[in-house]
Amino acid sequence: MLAGKKIVLGITGGIAAYKAAELTRALIKEGAQVKVIMTKSATEFITPLTMQTLSQNQVYIDMYVPTQKYDIAHIALADFADAFVIAPATANIIGKIASGVADDLLSTTIMAADKPVLICPAMNDKMLANSVVQDNLRKLQTHGYFIMESGVGELACKTQGAGRLPEIPEIIEEIEAMLTAKDLAGVNILITAGPTQEAFDPVRHITNLSSGKMGYALAAAAKRRGAHITLVSGPTTLAIPKVQKCIQVRSARQMHKAVIENYKKAKIIIKAAAVADYRPKECSKEKIKKTGKQMTIMLEKNPDIIEEIGKNKGNSILVGFAMETQNLLTNAKEKLKKKNMDLIIANNLCQEGAGFQTDTNVITIIDKKGKTEKLSKMTKMEAADKILDRVRTLLKDKGGRSG
Numbered sequence: 001m002l003a004g005k006k007i008v009l010g011i012t013g014g015i016a017a018y019k020a021a022e023l024t025r026a027l028i029k030e031g032a033q034v035k036v037i038m039t040k041s042a043t044e045f046i047t048p049l050t051m052q053t054l055s056q057n058q059v060y061i062d063m064y065v066p067t068q069k070y071d072i073a074h075i076a077l078a079d080f081a082d083a084f085v086i087a088p089a090t091a092n093i094i095g096k097i098a099s100g101v102a103d104d105l106l107s108t109t110i111m112a113a114d115k116p117v118l119i120c121p122a123m124n125d126k127m128l129a130n131s132v133v134q135d136n137l138r139k140l141q142t143h144g145y146f147i148m149e150s151g152v153g154e155l156a157c158k159t160q161g162a163g164r165l166p167e168i169p170e171i172i173e174e175i176e177a178m179l180t181a182k183d184l185a186g187v188n189i190l191i192t193a194g195p196t197q198e199a200f201d202p203v204r205h206i207t208n209l210s211s212g213k214m215g216y217a218l219a220a221a222a223k224r225r226g227a228h229i230t231l232v233s234g235p236t237t238l239a240i241p242k243v244q245k246c247i248q249v250r251s252a253r254q255m256h257k258a259v260i261e262n263y264k265k266a267k268i269i270i271k272a273a274a275v276a277d278y279r280p281k282e283c284s285k286e287k288i289k290k291t292g293k294q295m296t297i298m299l300e301k302n303p304d305i306i307e308e309i310g311k312n313k314g315n316s317i318l319v320g321f322a323m324e325t326q327n328l329l330t331n332a333k334e335k336l337k338k339k340n341m342d343l344i345i346a347n348n349l350c351q352e353g354a355g356f357q358t359d360t361n362v363i364t365i366i367d368k369k370g371k372t373e374k375l376s377k378m379t380k381m382e383a384a385d386k387i388l389d390r391v392r393t394l395l396k397d398k399g400g401r402s403g
């Protein structure tokens with residue numbers, strides 16, 4: 001989502017300045033254009049040549065270097081940017097911006113900035129805890145600056161505490177959030193994700209290949225768009241997205257309980273989880289030992305969670321998934337109707353780039369009227385945004401009341 005976005009990255013003089021190199025690479029990889037401003041102190045920690053090579057652009061340090069073209073550097077940079085990021089941000093730059101001091105290229109550029117500014121503080125834990133620094137951060141927040149929370153862990157001075165530069169993927173996520181229109185602001189969304197596991201003894205279970213990637217992408221995308229997320233997740237190896245509420249479950253019955261307890265508050269319910277339709281009838285307390293040549297496990301039906309919600313969904317919008325290997329559209333349309341969904345997202349497991357485990361998906365969105373929107377292969381994050389665009393349209397049609 002950062003493709004084509006113009007980012008001005010300000011680097012100030014702290015030991016974490018070397019991480020700005022990694023941040024620049026990550027931004028370029030996302031397709032952003034990056035121009036770097038370094039303070040004089042920053043150049044003591046990392047060379048302008050490194051930043052120039054990685055950003056593929058001239059690095060700006062001095063206010064008063066005559067340029068060939070007649071443009072005033074701080075104004076030109078302020079005009080160029082879609083967003084500003086200061087990483088790492090020292091106590092000094094935070095204090096300067098908070099006090100309205102503009103005495104070098106970075107501080108003057110930030111003063112001239114009329115686009116979102118993200119400040120990523122990184123310093124010694126005692127400096128960060130200093131009430132003056134904390135007052136400055138609060139003041140910046142009230143003036144509309146975006147402030148990231150510093151990471152906690154080992155600091156350069158070998159102490160443990162808060163003051164680490166946030167991790168690069170977190171900074172990227174924050175920049176994306178800053179640049180995203182908040183078209184789902186305040187809307188409560190319940191999302192289910194991942195597989196379920198149905199145990200038949202303490203060490204074995206029946207499950208499926210769902211990775212949870214699609215549901216987690218939906219949670220992250222909706223959060224970025226301002227929604228209030230409750231994520232009910234089956235077991236996955238993914239990092240939990242920073243949502244307002246996450247309930248981790250194992251079995252279909254646990255997922256059922258979590259969803260039933262939470263769905264009434266949600267205006268939108270998206271069931272991306274691959275719920276096991278059946279569970280073993282018995283779950284042995286002890287590990288089952290091998291005996292004869294064959295073994296039979298009796299299965300019994302799990303509750304169909306979405307079907308139950310569909311019967312009592314009131315004014316909310318219900319979105320389900322259909323993962324098929326044959327008769328994609330027919331099966332998906334049948335499921336949409338049977339389970340009273342508003343939208344169903346169909347994908348064919350046999351298609352390259354679609355389905356479980358992959359980072360991409362090939363989806364078809366079908367609505368109640370049978371309108372079918374077939375989308376090409378895209379990342380699960382892009383697919384999540386396409387699904388949310390359709391949900392947003394339905395929400396508007398229903399009057400747009402936040403729930």
Ligand code: CTP
Pocket residue numbers: 252271272273274275276277302303304305306307319320321322323335
């Ligand atoms: N679903 C659910 N509870 C279940 C089974 C499925 O909530 N016990 C939801 C899934 O989260 C998905 C939708 O129903 O949104 C369709 O799931 P899918 O497994 O494709 O369909 P089933 O109705 O189970 O049909 P089948 O497995 O026979 O294809």
